Each structure stands twice: as structure tokens, then as C-alpha cells.
Amino acid sequence: MAPVRLPRVGVLLPLLRLWPWVLVLLALVAVRLSKGAPFSDAYGLLSRPFWPGSAQQEWLSAAGRLGDQARLEQLERENRRLRGLLDLPAAQGRRLQAAVISREPGGWWQQLLLGKGSLQGVGEGDAVVAPGGLIGLVASTTPTTSTVRLLSDPRSRVGVWVGRSRHHGLLSGLGTGRPLLRFLEKDPDVRPGDVIFTSPASTLVPPNLPVGVIQRIDADADPAPEALVQLSAPADAVDWVQVLLP
Amino acid sequence: MALLSRQPWLVATGLLVPLLTLASPGWLKLAGVPPAWAVLWLLPWALSAGKRAGSGAGLGLGLLLDGIHPGPASLVPGLVLLGWWWGRMGRKAPLIQRSFSLGLLALLGTALLNLSLMLQWALLSWREAAAVLGGVERLAGGAEALRQAGPQAALLALPLWRWQDLSTVGLQVLLAQTLLTALLAPMLCSLQLLFWRQLAAGWRGSAV
Structure with missing residues (x-):
């Protein structure tokens, strides 16, 4: 049997000279397998100073808000038209801006005093909204001022419903910042985080105004489940409100 | 006559009380509850003017x-x-001029004022609940099911x-207002007491 002949060193030399190219090839394969991650990361790092700034973000947000506003107006128009077809009372009429000139968010009387009164058309029972939603109803008026009973006042009672499950309940102030929602059914199908709105069945307040978010539920309460509601409008911080005139 | 001489000041300072109640700053509140400005004004006035003037001022x-409420x-x-009680105490002036005594009187007065409100709310609630239950009873007649189902929602x-609510939040309001008013009373009431007494002394001096 003839002995195996190893290749001569002279034949292997060109291959040894090629090792840098082999490394490059392996690197390229790695880049391909990682889907260009090192390049993308390096590009992100180098181009960071030139990324779109907060101003552009603001423009985009403003454009988004404008779009939402237009959509909301369109939906409200459609809602008014449909309510008119069904002979239901109008969702809301004119809105009157009013400054908060005194506030008592705690104590025996939880109320706001507004700088607009009966001369401007404000009447007892008118709903008052702030950024975020409903904060209370007008309890009394003078010619130039009006007193708003806050939803947190223990004398406040407002009919509401849960937006998701459409179950009705009665929102009662407790004297604290979070009123109590007492459901009228045994199984209201609610969970924390559900948003509540004024009830379309209520004759006291315009329908579907946002009120707050359910925070905690006591399913064992008697005679029906109860829930604590975090109000969406901060009554103790708001400086301007809107009175919904009928 | 002394009362008459103090009338303009009485009216001017008395009108400040509802204004202060409306404009009570947020930093001067405890748990969102303002001090009882009415107590802080009525205490020194009643102590210096007597029980009739005190109860009259309390009424006004x-x-x-x-x-406003x-x-x-x-x-x-x-x-x-409170006006009548503090007016009667005014006779023992040297004993109650001390700051601690004023603070204590304001504390008791605020607690009494809040208790009077709690009592009224409790009575009103009891009366209204009784009326609702009576109405439901009449409507239900002898039907047990109606009697069981009716009252809850109406109540x-x-x-x-x-x-x-009274026994939880009401108690918190009472405690917060009582504490805050008692803390402010030694400072504010002693100054007012001095003012009313100087005014009365000035009138007596000019009359002599």
C-alpha cells in the first residue's frame, strides 16, 4: 500500500494568505444572520443627535388632537341627529364658561362658587363639567354667582352607567374624594378600570358625560354590589368650568 | 350703649367672616377642611359683649x-x-384671657358647632327615611315581596x-376643624379680645 502523501507546504501557503478574507466572510455571514443588527445599532447611535425633536412630537400630537376633535364633533352631530329621530332629549345645549371663585372641596358643604349666575342663564340643576368630565350640579344661583354641589358631597346623587357593560347605578357622594357607585343589579359585570358615564336614562343630567373610573368593587355588598369611583375631573384644582345650559 | 358704639366695627368685622369662609386659602386647611371662622370671630366678641349681644351676633x-351654604x-x-354661653363666661374675664383658655374654648365651641350640624343631619336623615319607608309601606299594602324590594333604592x-357617612367622614370633619380652629384661636382671638376691650374702654373714657 502506497503511503499517504501530504500536500506540500507550497500548496497551502496561498490558503494561509487568504485568512483575513475568510474572517471578513465570516463577519458578513454573522451580519446576515443577525439581520444587520450591528449596523442598525451603530447607525442609531451615530444619528441620535439628528433624531426628530420634541417639537415634531408636539406637532404630531397637536395634529392627532385636531383629528380627534373633528371626529368628536362629527360623532356629536350624528348623536344629536339620531336622538332627534328617536325623540330623546338633547344631549347638551350651550356651554357657558365660568371661573371658580371659591372652593370648598372638604367639610360639611362640598361646593364650588362660580362667577356666573342667573343673569347669564345658569339655573338650578344645570350640569357642570371640567376638563375630565362632570364635577357636579348647580345647587343654587344668585344673579351673578352660582353654587355647585360637587359629586363628592354626601348629598349628591347622580344616575350613571358603566360604558362597557351598560349597567346602571346611583353615584352617591361620601364626603371623600371618591364617591360610591351603588348598582341596581345583582350582577353588574364590572371590573376596576371601567369608565362610567352619566346615564342616558337620567332626567337630571345630560347623557354620556364622563364621570370617573371604577377603582375598587365590593361584590358582596348588600343589597347590590358597590364600587368606589375615582372622579376624572379634579374639582379641587380646576379654575375654569363649563356650565351646560339646557 | 357700648354695643351701639361698636356697631360699625361689629358689622364690618362680622361681614368678613362669610368672605373668609368663601376665600379660605388651601394652605390653611386640614384634610381639605377650613377653620371655623365663625367661632374665631364670635368667641372674643361674646366674651367682651355679654350673653345677649353674643347670642344676637351668633344669630346674625x-x-x-x-x-352661602x-x-x-x-x-x-x-x-x-355658643354666643350665649361665651357671653355668660365673659364675666370671669381674667380667667379666660389666657391663650390656653381661648384655645380650649374655641376647641369646645367648634366641636359643639359641628355636633349641632351632625345632629341636624342625623335627624333629617331619620325623618326622611321614615317618610320613605312609610310611603313604601302604604304602597306595598300587605304584599311582603313589595315591602322587601321597595325601600332600598328609594332610601x-x-x-x-x-x-x-356621619360616623366616618363627619367625624373626620369635626376633628380636623376643631383642631385647626383651636390652634388658631390663641393668636387670633386674643388680638380681637384686646381690640373689643380697648374699644369699650375708649367709649367709657369719652363718656366720662
């Missing part, structure tokens, strides 16, 4: 404050009672302080 002030409960009974809808 109560009517003013009821005007619409609702069935009234501050009048509490303030009239829940009553726009009043319920007993559960």
Missing part, C-alpha cells in the same frame, strides 16, 4: 353663613348657643348625609 352670623342644616342653633336616593 348664622343667618349670613346659611346663605344652601341646604336644610343650619349653623344658627349652634352659634346662638339610597335620599340626598342627605347618611348615618354611616
